[in-house]
Amino acid sequence: MSMLYHSQRAMRAKRQEALRRGVIAILDIGSYKTSCLVLRFDSSDELLAADGVGAMAGQSNFRVIGAATTKSRGVKFGEIDMVQETECAIRTAVQAAQKMANMRVDHVIVSFAGARPRSYGLVGEVSLQTGTVSESDVASALAACDLPDIGEGREVLHAQPVNFALDHRSGLKDPRGHVGNRLSADMHMLTIDSHAIETILRCVKRCDLELAGIASSPYAAGISSLVEDEQELGAACIDLGGGTTGVSIFIKKHMIYADTVRMGGDHVTQDISQGLQIPAGDAERIKTRFGGLVATGMDDRERIELESDTGDWEHDRRTISRAELIGVMRPRVEEILEEVRAILEDAGFDHLPSQRIVLTGGASQIPGLDALASRILGNQVRLGRPLRVQGLPQSACGPAFSASVGLALFAAYPQDEWWDFEVPADRYPARSLKRAVKWFRDNW
Amino acid sequence: MRPLIRRRQAHDPAPSRWAYRVQRLWLTPIFRSVLRVGVPAFAVVALGGVYISDPANVLRLQDSVAELRRSIEDRPEFRVNFMSITGASPVLAEEIRATVSPDFPLSSFDLDLEGLRRRVENIRAVSVAEIRIRSGGELAVTVTERRPVLVWQAREGLWLVDAEGERVAPLLARPDLDYLPVIAGDRANEAAAQALALFETAEPLGERLRGLVRMGERRWDVVLTDGIRIQLPETDPAPALDWVLAQDDAQELLDRDILRVDLRDPSRTVLQLTPDALAELRRMRETEILGDHQG
CATH class of the missing domain: 3.40.50.11690 (Cell division protein FtsQ/DivIB)
Incomplete structure (x- = not known):
């Protein structure tokens, strides 16, 4: 646990350094694509109010100066499967983004979807020494959370305090300065398989980059594609990616739950490829060109040629109707959405005050998905696109980039995590000299 | 299973590790400035130093510079052909001519006007002398006599x-x-x-x-x-x-x-x-x- 604490703190320190230097790279390693954004932070606000554009929800202090996307290699279910191949993909993306930015980046924040994320809700409670809540009280409340058994080979990815309660008052965002007797903190903890982090660390290191942060891609997608009131009132973001579908639930601007379905757009492509007996590349092309989920009478008449080059005339000259294609795609998408519904039910999404569901990610661009999703998940479904940030090229504005944009926002406006607070003195090892120093600092 | 021994495919879009590193190095500002300013400056200085370290080269350089200078100075535009003296009585004019007797024609670059003026003013009968080169190759000496x-x-x-x-x-x-x-x-x-x-x-x-x-x-x-x-x-x-x-x-x-x-x-x-x-x-x-x- 303390190992993780230190490594997370080290990453936070690197992120601070990168922000001081003003340049940081965002790397979203997905199953289908690997995209890299280079962000430049500057204190001077280039966007003036006179432009007729508002503060853009406070997103104007950074600017995307380089963006590159490449096809992912060696990634399966959002996890790195072949290290060398993934490294190649990362190199390709980073190099192109650096070239566009005309600037070298050394620090990178990575997000990925896989590695079986699991959410835990923790509660910690302390009685206050002085009556007024101070930052150290918050830290000790967080430290008082009893850690559940997260299992062998699992690591904590996020541990964010989401709610504070003081005596009988709950729902405090910032308890500091309040007066009370007992402070309790609710914390959301997300764990993932530790080997995934190690592999990513290795990949990034082999690309001569330094890991300045790591985030779960459902979380990042939620940050960028949920609008402010959805995050406040409660909403679920469903990031339909290539290999996985991430689900993250937000309320009061905090993520309270995240999980993934290990199915995504690639599986739809795979179904088409298997069902129609065509190569995967053709299947991908047909899916993006003609794909859909709701068949109409018109679709029976629209023929799609399945050209191939085997030499068998009968095989090479097949055509199917669009309705048939829809018939292949729909069951898989339904299956994904059913899984999502199961996850939402597990998470208790029904009990949230608002049950907004936002579909985003590359696979959310299938025509008719919103209709199908509203039938399965409920009425309040909309398709989401990431927030617009400065300098992002048009090609990277689509829903497939919501995790990347969210990660950029994550870099610019990080949420408090457990390790951002000082460790209470009594949690230090007894031998620590730091403890003595801290005692002196606190008391003199 | 895919082959574990990596064989480079011709169409791999990914940059090799070394290409990637070189590009990153090239994008490093200090490296770039060193390479674009420092190295050429060093090369120029080093080449110049090597060239100058041979005295024959220095001589040749000086000769060619002098030759170039002479060829410019010898142009007819800069040639001085005669001297005119105004404001002096004939006797004094003769004396000035005897004192200041450049062998015409000569280049205006070779004339030390200040020295000439001093020499003319050293004649007792001359109070103030003014010497200038006029167009047409004329060395004009204007003299105020002592009365x-x-x-x-x-x-x-x-x-x-x-x-x-x-x-x-x-x-x-x-x-x-x-x-x-x-x-x-x-x-x-x-x-x-x-x-x-x-x-x-x-x-x-x-x-x-x-x-x-x-x-x-x-x-x-x-x-x-x-x-x-x-x-x-x-x-x-x-x-x-x-x-x-x-x-x-x-x-x-x-x-x-x-x-x-x-x-x-x-x-x-x-x-x-x-x-x-x-x-x-x-x-x-x-x-x-x-x-x-x-x-």
């Missing part, structure tokens, strides 16, 4: 002296200037201005005035043609002379039988009579005494 106003009878001979006391020329060279007033005595020329003022004061004496003699390098004697000397004081000589002239006007002082009028002591004027006059005076006094006795 002689006095003749100075010095120990080494007769000199013409201008108003500031500078010697212009020996008098023998210009024998036609003997109408000028004459001064004499050691370093009399240095008090030329005072002498001129005295000559002006002594205007009423006309032809009788022979000249001024500087006595002991501090005061003047006015010498008249009939041998009378008026010894002027060191300070304020002109009023003293004026007084003498007034006495001459009133009592015909200078027509009397005297040798000297001594005004050196302002409180006391002394007249020295000629021996004859002195004898006459004595005789007259004796007769007066006798007459008194008789009477």
Whole structure:
């Protein structure tokens, strides 16, 4: 646990350094694509109010100066499967983004979807020494959370305090300065398989980059594609990616739950490829060109040629109707959405005050998905696109980039995590000299 | 299973590790500035140093620079063909020509105008000289001559002296200037201005005035043609002379039988009579005494 604490703190320190230097790279390693954004932070606000554009929800202090996307290699279910191949993909993306930015980046924040994320809700409670809540009280409340058994080979990815309660008052965002007797903190903890982090660390290191942060891609997608009131009132973001579908639930601007379905757009492509007996590349092309989920009478008449080059005339000259294609795609998408519904039910999404569901990610661009999703998940479904940030090229504005944009926002406006607070003195090892120093600092 | 031994495919879009590293290195600002400024500057300096370290090369370089310079200087635009002298009398012009005798044609770059001017001004008769190169290859010398106003009878001979006391020329060279007033005595020329003022004061004496003699390098004697000397004081000589002239006007002082009028002591004027006059005076006094006795 303390190992993780230190490594997370080290990453936070690197992120601070990168922000001081003003340049940081965002790397979203997905199953289908690997995209890299280079962000430049500057204190001077280039966007003036006179432009007729508002503060853009406070997103104007950074600017995307380089963006590159490449096809992912060696990634399966959002996890790195072949290290060398993934490294190649990362190199390709980073190099192109650096070239566009005309600037070298050394620090990178990575997000990925896989590695079986699991959410835990923790509660910690302390009685206050002085009556007024101070930052150290918050830290000790967080430290008082009893850690559940997260299992062998699992690591904590996020541990964010989401709610504070003081005596009988709950729902405090910032308890500091309040007066009370007992402070309790609710914390959301997300764990993932530790080997995934190690592999990513290795990949990034082999690309001569330094890991300045790591985030779960459902979380990042939620940050960028949920609008402010959805995050406040409660909403679920469903990031339909290539290999996985991430689900993250937000309320009061905090993520309270995240999980993934290990199915995504690639599986739809795979179904088409298997069902129609065509190569995967053709299947991908047909899916993006003609794909859909709701068949109409018109679709029976629209023929799609399945050209191939085997030499068998009968095989090479097949055509199917669009309705048939829809018939292949729909069951898989339904299956994904059913899984999502199961996850939402597990998470208790029904009990949230608002049950907004936002579909985003590359696979959310299938025509008719919103209709199908509203039938399965409920009425309040909309398709989401990431927030617009400065300098992002048009090609990277689509829903497939919501995790990347969210990660950029994550870099610019990080949420408090457990390790951002000082460790209470009594949690230090007894031998620590730091403890003595801290005692002196606190008391003199 | 895919082959674990990596064989490079021709169409792999990913950059190799080294290509990636080189690109990152190239995007490093300091490396870039070193490579773009530092290395070329170093190369230029090093090549220059290697070239210069051989003395033959330095000589060749100097020769070629000199040759280039000469070829520019020798252009007809910069050539000076003749000298014109204005403001000088023919005699002086001849003297200037003799002093400053460049062998024309020569390039204007080779002319040391300041040196020439100094040499021309070293000629005694020249007060101010101005030398410039005019278009058409003309070296124009404009001279202001010193105007002689006095003749100075010095120990080494007769000199013409201008108003500031500078010697212009020996008098023998210009024998036609003997109408000028004459001064004499050691370093009399240095008090030329005072002498001129005295000559002006002594205007009423006309032809009788022979000249001024500087006595002991501090005061003047006015010498008249009939041998009378008026010894002027060191300070304020002109009023003293004026007084003498007034006495001459009133009592015909200078027509009397005297040798000297001594005004050196302002409180006391002394007249020295000629021996004859002195004898006459004595005789007259004796007769007066006798007459008194008789009477």
